[in-house]
Amino acid sequence: MFVQLLCTVLVIINLCDDVSAAGRPRHIVFIVADDLGWNDIGFHNPDIITPNIDKLAREGLLLNHHYVQPLCSPSRAAFMSGYYPFKTGLQHSVILENQPVCLPLNITILPQKLKELGYATHIVGKWHNGFCSWNCTPTYRGFDSFFGYYGAMEDYYTHVIRGFLDYRNNTTPVWTDNGTYSTLRFTDVATDIIERHNQSQPLFLYLAYQAVYGPIEVPAKYEAMYPNIKSENRRKFSGMVSALDEAVGNVTKTLRQRGLMDDTLILFTADNGGGVDESGNNYPLRGSKFTVYEGGTRAVGFMYGSGLQKTGTVFDGMIHAVDWLPTLTAAAGGTPVSDRDGINLWPSLSTASPSPRTEVVYNYDSHPQPVQGHAAIRVGDYKLIDGYPGPFPDWYKPEQVTSSLNTRFSRDSANQYQLFNLKDDPNERNDLSNFRPDMVKKLAARLAWYKKQAVPPNFPETPDDLSNPALYGNVWSPGWC
Structure with a gap:
């Protein structure tokens, strides 16, 4: 009982997070x-x-x-x-x-x-x-x-x-x-x-x-x-x-x-x-x-x-x-x-x-034929996809049969941006890239900062x-x- 009480007090000051309730x-x-x-x-x-x-x-x-x-x-x-x-x-x-x-x-x-x-x-x-x-x-x-x-x-x-x-x-x-x-x-x-x-x-x-x-x-x-x-x-x-x-x-x-x-x-x-x-x-x-x-x-x-x-x-x-x-x-x-x-x-x-x-980098791949999407970043509520997003771009219900050919984005879409507000649109149905060029510019700059830290793909x-x-x-x- 004493150990549990002590841990309860110490957790408040982040000194007991490394032990279980039993100490x-x-x-x-x-x-x-x-x-x-x-x-x-x-x-x-x-x-x-x-x-x-x-x-x-x-x-x-x-x-x-x-x-x-x-x-x-x-x-x-x-x-x-x-x-x-x-x-x-x-x-x-x-x-x-x-x-x-x-x-x-x-x-x-x-x-x-x-x-x-x-x-x-x-x-x-x-x-x-x-x-x-x-x-x-x-x-x-x-x-x-x-x-x-x-x-x-x-x-x-x-x-x-x-x-x-x-x-x-x-x-x-x-x-x-x-x-x-x-x-x-x-x-x-x-x-x-x-x-x-x-x-x-x-x-x-x-x-x-x-x-x-x-x-x-x-x-x-x-x-x-x-x-x-x-x-x-x-x-x-x-x-x-x-x-x-x-x-x-x-x-x-x-x-x-x-x-x-x-x-x-x-x-x-x-x-x-x-x-x-x-x-x-x-x-x-x-x-x-x-x-x-x-x-x-x-x-x-x-x-x-x-x-x-x-x-x-x-x-x-x-x-x-x-x-x-x-x-x-x-x-x-x-x-x-x-x-x-x-x-x-x-x-x-x-x-x-x-x-x-406050931010997540989904991926950055400089390979000329990206497999898992070229690049994407989320900062706050906004998400920017840069180029090829991957081979399955739709919303698929459980028994829907799908093939990798079901894509509306080609691998050549290197200059194409998509922008989403994930707070308002978690299912990514409304591309805002044409309406918020300021946000596209902001997130693209942040992604470019990460690009400088990337090493070549080892593949x-x-x-x-x-x-x-x-x-x-x-x-x-x-x-x-």
Whole structure:
């Protein structure tokens, strides 16, 4: 009782934010859902069955303006590094399995920061920050253990991509899980880590699910939860979301059984918007994964648990993926990180007070053929898109079948601006660029300031022959760059 009272007093003067109510360093569980759209979750869409996630979001802090990158490698690099991807060379597309590319090794990333604070650090699931060198891989970059895969995607059951295995326990290939659905397997590994964890040490668990990225595969019992959905792919996709929800419920159940839940801070986020060509959905937001519209970049997200003083509420302040390194480091009791693009939002999130972030850069890509939108910035309520916004520019309803050809903007639209007031027009239906040239000029100047800080995209066009898995026992493997 005395410790709780003392912490309550000290939080007011920001001296006790690094401990749980029990006076111990808090555990942190960082859950990433792959390609989960704005309209793919129960608390935004009652047709989707996600009771476990909905309960956490409803009883926690719902992040209403949480931004990520339009694709997965860039977002994951931002989570880990605290830098915008256009400063690490990862702004163009995703890291391909045969490219000698990884998140730059001279950056101290999130698990390394937390290890310095005494945390046990574990990653389960998707890495996708590069693996051509062992030094690029998770257990060489601050994680005590790794179970999952290095690349972008793979079969949920065989764990094979392009004919070769990408599935490891630490550094050892795992051949024995053929036929095991990855959402269930990753949950088993995560709950085992929680069950075996020494409670005297703070835990950082980065749980990066494969779900709900393609291929669209799910056990039949989850698909059967959606008999009213006519589209087979959307029905299966929705089942994948419900399998993910059950997985999250099993993780939180294990935390409670181990007596860790009251001392745990949970962060849940998508890595980008849903892919409308892969049955994901972001309605009523505009666009899709790949685009710098809100549908590609405004992510489903919430926090729950230890240190949040005002729960059951919505946080409307701006947040970007780059903010999680300084924010979680601060929540863990570390010295505030102030030398990166990310901002320490823990004082704001822990008290549900206004965010100090006033602008977000969605992307800046100088490659002549931008994949995930050329450039965009938000300052206050206004958002400017410069040039090509990405291949899916419309407003797509859940069962609407879409192809990448459905675009009204060509890749040659380099000089075309779009301007939106997101406060009045969150779904980006009214382009104000012809009516507010003053605002276009202001935001373009700000974007040009960031352009000066950008490094060239690190995206080799020619595959490296040394990456061939046939050279490594038919497994996608490090050691060739």
